[in-house]
Amino acid sequence: MIWSIAWRNVWRNKLRSIIMIAAIALGLFAGVFTMAFMQGAVDARVESATKTELAHLQVHAPDFLANNDIALKIDNADEILENIAALDSVVAASKRLIMELTFPLKKANSLPLLAHRVPVKPRC
Secondary structure, rough: HHHHHHHHHHHHOOHHHHHHHHHHHHHHHHHHHHHHHHHHHHHHHHHHHHHHHOOOOOOOOOOOOOOOOOOOOOOOHHHHOOOOHOOOOOOOOEEOOOOOOOOOOOOOOOOEEEEOOOOEEEEE
């Protein structure tokens, strides 16, 4: 019974109902379109970063990601790199030196510049 009363009240003012239905449909379409567009942009950024900046695989010394200390290095890096490059499924392998530097600027309240991920001797 309540559904029949509600249905009659919806169509009591047809113009208002059509405007509200169109507004809801347009809002839903815009929301879905925006979410799909943003997901595509995120996917493209992840793919781009993987190809140009990060790589599919990274080998770090233990605790390096928690503490980017330059002393945390891999001693046998050349041997590990040769073993990885020798795999059939590997297209390219390279060593990278990752460090964070700050450069002082003349203004006291300026933010420091950050430099990182400097590739060293890429091997193909």
